[in-house]
Amino acid sequence: MNLSLELMLQLSIIVPLSATLVIVATGDKPNLREGVTITSCLILIYLVVNLYQGLSLGATISVFWWELLPGLTVSFAIEPLGMLFALIASFLWLVTSCYAIGYMRCHQEKNQTRFYSYFAIAIGAVIGLAFSANLFTLFIFYELLTLSTYPLVTHAGTENAKQAGRTYLGILLSTSIVFFLLAIVSTWFVAGTLDFKLGGIFYADVDKVMAGTLLVLFIFGIGKAAIMPFHRWLPAAMVAPTPVSALLHAVAVVKAGVFIIVKICVFIFGLDLLSVLPTTQFLLYLAAASVLLASLVAMRQDNLKARLAYSTVSQLGYITIGALLATSSGIIGSSMHIAMHAFGKITLFFCAGAILVSLGKAKISEMRGIGRQMPLTMLAFFIASLSIIGVPPTGGTWSKWFLMMATLETEQWLLMVVLMFSSLVNVAYLLPIPFYAFFPVLLSNRESNKAPNQYSSKAAPVGNILTGRQIKEAPLPSLIAIVITTLGCLTLFIYPQPLFDLASAVLSIRE
């Protein structure tokens, strides 16, 4: 096939959206329906990879759809940051679909057609968001993403799910309507345009207080970035089926949030302006507080998915900090962390889901000794944890390195301490899980010497687990997905060059 790049750009948004229709139409034949999902995943990857090649050859790819109001257009343009995001989202959609087929069937979920169709809409929204050429287009897809993920969050249809859906929608819609929209209209008013432009769109003599206020509005308005105090929706969203938590609430939705923050810092404010705004420092500390507090809260969670969710809140703070530091290494670190964290966290969620479908366990306190039943899963969990913490041989090393560099360059010592301390906390809340999964005895010995606490009362099942030695891994498609993303974590350590090139190209695209 010989399609023009412009056409491919449009197709990459249209294919997932129209896949929805086919999925609904083939709803009563599950195998065919899943075939449609996988096929559209593959087509999307083909398109995005071609676009990537086109971009690295130096082509400028932009498409104009229509003008809503004078000067307010729906149009798309590809730049490296969006490309990076689209690559991750489309690749992980394939992996997650593979995982979802195993998970949803094994878990006997209802309404699977609805699940797959809204999933496809959400991915279409993510791609559209990644390739948006201006804030207005981006806002459309941002809201579409919120609305299309609502039925996924409330998939179970229980009272619990409904409550969570309220929190989810309440926070995401409110912040976007009140802060984000206001910020967009005001930007339109101050700058006269909404187009993304390297170096920012504000004039040099813009009122600093005004621009600073706008920055605050943007950071608060992008609720998807889950900066405290607007993070509650993310733990709430964990009632969704695990593939949703994995792709959307570890990768697509939250990454859309931080992606927009990076994009706004670079293309709306520009790094020069950003570093002199009066509110930047305040927002940096806010993000740092988010990093620290979320890590501490994560330590106290016994539900594995909730712990991972708070961990995500914390890691998103890293990316926001990197963007707000307004240096090139900060932007590179943030962009790379979008990818690194995506691979790490999706693996962790896959593992959590695998444990849930195979052993029916959701609580960490019940997971001791499961390493014998699910060795591969727990090994993957271990490696992904390393990547989140940021130690070799995993990809997370690089992004955290650049983020540290950025704090050093800007002499933000306090932030550096926060980042390092938070990494330590990561060790404390992630590593014990695989550790006790493989060595449950060590724990029970030590605990029996200590005063009784909440764990010791649950020490009884350990004996049972030890006797049940048969291996009971997740269903094969899910297992394959876990292995792929784990290998991704490792590969990104050995071979980070393409990612680094893309991340560093963000700041140096030609006009």
Add this chain to the structure above:
Amino acid sequence: MISHLPVLQVIVPLMAAPICLIFKRAQLVWLFSLLVSGLTFLISILLLQQVMTSGVLSYELGGWQAPWGIEYRIDKLNAFLLLIISAISTIVLFAAQTSIEKEIDKNKHTLFYVLYLLSLTGMLGIVATGDAFNVFVFLEISSLSSYALIAMGKNKRALWASYQYLIMGTIGATFILIGVGLMYQMTGTLNMQDLSQRLPEVAQTRTVFTAFAFVIVGVCLKLALFPLHHWLPNAYAYAPSIVTAFFAATATKVAIYLLIRLTFSVFGLSFSFTTIPLQSLFMALGLIGIFIASISAIYQNNIKHLFAYSSIAQIGYMIVGFSISTVTGLTATLLHVFNHALMKCAIFLALAAVMYRLDDVQLNNFHGLGRQMPLTMAAIVVAGLSLIGMPLTVGFVSKWYLLSALLEQGWWPVAVLILLAAILTVVYLWRIIEVAYFKQPLVDNAAVKEAPILFLVPIWTLTIANIYFGIDTRLSVQVAQAAAQSLFGLTP
């Protein structure tokens, strides 16, 4: 023929109303009314085209010259309104026959169409005429027929609601009449064009102030501006569903038109907004109205009540836009008049369909309706998102203009309040969505099916219009902007 269009716009439904009585069969009357309404729609399109290309059309009734005879004066503003009213009327009529079969006694069907056409005549007349007393005449035509229409509701409370509306409406109309009388006393003319030239000479007299006060309060009663809104929720909730759909989309819009016409064209901008502190007054009332009505909507269990309160809140948005008194602000108001007609008509028609299937629109009857009437519920969801102001729906366009107008003046706090109010909209909409999509259907309603096609066609025409005009804004924005500019005396 073409030169008679301004008067035909009003005469056609007026003449058609008594003709309805000739037909014996309700089906025939329905088709005839549909035809008539379609004809007025066609006329309004032609009128709008003419006005947009060649400017103001003036028609002298009976050949009497303007200040003495009655003049019909069509400019961009009322051509836009005529289009909205006649289009909504036609779309609503599609579903009328099916809906009233369930809700109105068979022997009253013909009467229903007579009243419907009379009420349409009244609204079109108010908008088309250029004569202040004529406005009052048409106001009475539309009001009297609407009291009767509302009283046709099956629920006993419809009578009480209609009576309430009758009292308030009559007070409003009387106030307008007194105001017009006082103006006539001071200037000796009833022609609006003429009034606008003569009023400035006597502007500083107490009589003109009094006239202004009477007229404005009278109009505000009609448009259900907070705190004069108490008649509206019951009237909307207990009227036959089809009547609600028609009135919700048009009746208050006509009052908004009247408000704009009187303040901008007759009394003039400087008198209305500088001599009298109308701006801060309307801004405050609009904002309070938005919040109080939205919060009331959250606590309603009758869904028609709920959206009636929502209508009051939306009127608040229009009033806020109006009170800014700039071109952008007025554009926002006019756009919202158009856009809100599309949203609310879609929603109330969908509710009429629910009423048709379930005989009730209490919230607990919506249990599981998302599965039983998927298309109807989907329409409510889409129109509801438009009400919230999601991008790519019409609601976003008018909100964008309203925010721009507020920021133009530097009124940040008001802009924030407007945005906050949208969250309340999310809350009351989501109450319905949660019930419709998360609950199992009630046992009694297990056999409920999707609405008949005669409902679905108009409902989805409007729903698609909600999206279409949210994407292709050329028609609505262009006309609204041109109308606003001409009111400020600017030529585009």
